[in-house]
Amino acid sequence: xxxxxxxxxxxxxxxxxxxxCAALNLASLPxxxxxEVCTYQQLSPELSPILAQMDHAIFIDAALASSGEKPxxxxxxxxxxxxxxxxxxxxxxxxxxxxxxxxxxxxxAPEAMLFSIAAASFDLEEGLSPEVNAAxxxxxxxxxxxxxxxxxxx
Amino acid sequence: MSQKIMIEQVTRIEGHAKVSIILNDDxxxxxxxxxxxxxxxxxxxxxxxxxxEMPSLTARTCGICPVSHLIAASKACxxxxxxxxxTTAIALRRTINLGQIIQSHALNFFYLSSPDLxxxxxxxxxxxxxxxxxxxxxxxxxxxxxxxQFGQQVIERLANKRIHPSWIVPGGVASPLDATTREQILxxxxxxxxxxxxTLDWYKKSLNNYxxxxxxxANFPSLFMGLVTKEGRLEHYHGNLRVSTARGSIxxxxxxxxxxxxxxGEAVEPYTYLKSPYYKPLGYDDGMYRVGxxxxxxxxxxxxxxxxxxxLAEFHCLDKGAVLSSFHYHYARLIEILYGIERxxxxxxxxxxxxxxxxxxxxxxxxxxIGVSEAPRGTLFHHYKVNEDGIIQSANLIIASGNNNxxxxxxxxQAARYYVRPEKLTEGMLNRVEAVIRAFDPCLACSTHADGHxxxxxxxxxxxxxxxxxxxxx
Numbered sequence: 001x002x003x004x005x006x007x008x009x010x011x012x013x014x015x016x017x018x019x020x021c022a023a024l025n026l027a028s029l030p031x032x033x034x035x036e037v038c039t040y041q042q043l044s045p046e047l048s049p050i051l052a053q054m055d056h057a058i059f060i061d062a063a064l065a066s067s068g069e070k071p072x073x074x075x076x077x078x079x080x081x082x083x084x085x086x087x088x089x090x091x092x093x094x095x096x097x098x099x100x101x102x103x104x105x106x107x108x109a110p111e112a113m114l115f116s117i118a119a120a121s122f123d124l125e126e127g128l129s130p131e132v133n134a135a136x137x138x139x140x141x142x143x144x145x146x147x148x149x150x151x152x153x154x
Numbered sequence: 155m156s157q158k159i160m161i162e163q164v165t166r167i168e169g170h171a172k173v174s175i176i177l178n179d180d181x182x183x184x185x186x187x188x189x190x191x192x193x194x195x196x197x198x199x200x201x202x203x204x205x206x207e208m209p210s211l212t213a214r215t216c217g218i219c220p221v222s223h224l225i226a227a228s229k230a231c232x233x234x235x236x237x238x239x240x241t242t243a244i245a246l247r248r249t250i251n252l253g254q255i256i257q258s259h260a261l262n263f264f265y266l267s268s269p270d271l272x273x274x275x276x277x278x279x280x281x282x283x284x285x286x287x288x289x290x291x292x293x294x295x296x297x298x299x300x301x302x303q304f305g306q307q308v309i310e311r312l313a314n315k316r317i318h319p320s321w322i323v324p325g326g327v328a329s330p331l332d333a334t335t336r337e338q339i340l341x342x343x344x345x346x347x348x349x350x351x352x353t354l355d356w357y358k359k360s361l362n363n364y365x366x367x368x369x370x371x372a373n374f375p376s377l378f379m380g381l382v383t384k385e386g387r388l389e390h391y392h393g394n395l396r397v398s399t400a401r402g403s404i405x406x407x408x409x410x411x412x413x414x415x416x417x418x419g420e421a422v423e424p425y426t427y428l429k430s431p432y433y434k435p436l437g438y439d440d441g442m443y444r445v446g447x448x449x450x451x452x453x454x455x456x457x458x459x460x461x462x463x464x465x466l467a468e469f470h471c472l473d474k475g476a477v478l479s480s481f482h483y484h485y486a487r488l489i490e491i492l493y494g495i496e497r498x499x500x501x502x503x504x505x506x507x508x509x510x511x512x513x514x515x516x517x518x519x520x521x522x523x524i525g526v527s528e529a530p531r532g533t534l535f536h537h538y539k540v541n542e543d544g545i546i547q548s549a550n551l552i553i554a555s556g557n558n559n560x561x562x563x564x565x566x567x568q569a570a571r572y573y574v575r576p577e578k579l580t581e582g583m584l585n586r587v588e589a590v591i592r593a594f595d596p597c598l599a600c601s602t603h604a605d606g607h608x609x610x611x612x613x614x615x616x617x618x619x620x621x622x623x624x625x626x627x628x
Contacts, residue, residue, distance in 0.1 A: 041217070041317060045265065045284065045295075045298075045299050045302075046299055046302055046303040046306060048299065049296075049299060049300075049303070082285075085280050085281055085283075085285060085286065086285055097285060100285070100288070101285075101288065101295075104288045104289070104292060105288065105292050105295060105296050105299070106296075
């Protein structure tokens with residue numbers, strides 16, 4: 001079984017660096033054989049053939065805090081290949097679009113989940129905000145639990 | 155009183171721009187201007203930094219072509235060190251530069267421009283993108299992805315990082331090539347050669363479908379400039395500059411890049427942050443030139459690789475003199491991808507390519523350095539002056555896309571006059587104006603910030619300021 005953990009975001013934009021930070025943390029842990037961890041500043045179409053070779057994919061990204069939501073809130077949701085047109089396409093792709101490309105172009109999209117934390121700031125600064133930093137260990141625990149569940153490691 | 159139509163923002167390009175189309179009292183298009191709306195200020199804020207930081211600092215100018223800046227900056231720093239770069243380091247720098255050209259050209263052709271070519275200029279703008287091509291043209295999308303991936307992997311395998319690598323350094327490169335990496339890249343050459351060959355075959359057969367755009371997309375006489383070898387071959391790393399005319403004759407040859415200030419003037423226009431360079435001997439009005447793939451193929455006698463040479467011979471037959479239509483930037487990009495793949499194969503088969511001797515070390519020996527190379531979009535100039543401690547006192551950058559500024563503005567005016575009917579604007583009309591800019595593939599991120607929002611709004615005002623028509627693309 002092959003799983004890709006994909007942390008993405010811009011480490012120069014404060015909490016946007018969450019995905020990269022979490023992925024680097026995960027890469028230092030003893031993960032089951034078949035789990036690959038990678039980091040990207042942005043998602044791009046070249047990831048779709050890689051995703052098509054995976055059974056599972058775990059995306060990690062910072063999220064905009066929705067109205068009334070506290071920064072640092074952890075959000076986990078299943079992802080499915082996009083069936084409608086994305087709002088706009090420039091150089092940045094969302095995970096659902098990539099899954100659709102993997103499925104349409106290469107015949108297979110992995111089961112995918114998105115793990116995120118509501119951000120406090122996307123300012124031009126390195127390092128995470130205190131709120132997101134405090135939530136990071138729990139987010140990593142959630143991802144590890146997901147991996148353990150997939151690989152039946154207890 | 156004149157009226158004005160705005161295209162804001164221009165989509166599917168690198169960076170931010172907007173277009174003004176100015177109408178006369180009769181409602182006809184009188185003028186058009188491409189505004190690059192944000193300033194980066196690299197020339198100013200690098201002052202006071204040590205010269206050896208310049209490759210890494212200036213690479214941050216852009217996320218698409220950082221390797222180009224690394225190369226031009228490192229070449230300028232090589233001059234400050236006054237060292238002789240090991241031949242293996244030069245071959246490796248050439249290789250990574252070609253990897254970047256391949257990935258950048260693939261990005262423009264397949265991701266940004268092919269939706270116009272395959273889905274039509276009047277297609278639904280919400281679907282006129284790479285996602286919209288999945289169902290109807292999956293093989294084209296797969297081919298684009300593979301070619302871009304190959305170029306990115308060349309960069310990543312050599313420099314351990316796809317974007318903003320720090321492997322190219324003053325004096326050479328940071329580490330030698332290992333045999334495994336060399337074999338990995340070489341093993342993929344047949345596959346990507348097959349992809350670009352079938353893409354060229356398809357594109358050439360399709361050219362008849364684009365005759366109107368060929369005729370109207372920045373199709374006018376201008377000068378063309380690019381680096382060539384002493385023999386007049388296509389060159390992206392060293393060499394001297396050649397300037398040719400619209401008729402295809404050589405106006406100036408083997409111009410030393412170090413002396414660029416003697417033949418390139420840098421004008422500034424009030425409506426844009428992009429410089430307006432021109433060929434000085436002919437003056438601002440007549441010195442407009444084009445750079446980039448179209449210009450490089452126009453000025454070169456040959457490529458120096460077998461398949462690309464055949465394609466170049468065909469390309470040169472498109473017009474009697476130079477190939478004038480900027481629509482043919484697309485065609486030229488494909489030929490340069492082919493050349494890049496073939497040339498990488500040649501470079502990686504050079505006998506000393508695995509040598510450990512890849513960097514020369516020295517202190518500051520010159521107080522000035524000029525580095526010039528061919529970036530995907532054209533000739534790139536980095537010029538630094540340092541003090542005796544190697545601290546940057548001044549920096550001048552002429553970004554590849556800036557060289558095309560005057561021609562791009564003229565091209566937009568030509569297309570606006572042909573396509574825009576102010577009495578009733580359509581999105582398709584304005585997309586054609588944008589597509590002219592896209593053909594040049596300007597990397598405005600090199601001179602502006604690209605913060606991702608690429609909506610477009612076009613407004614047409616009556617002479618009294620009354621809003622007559624609005625077109626919005628989210």
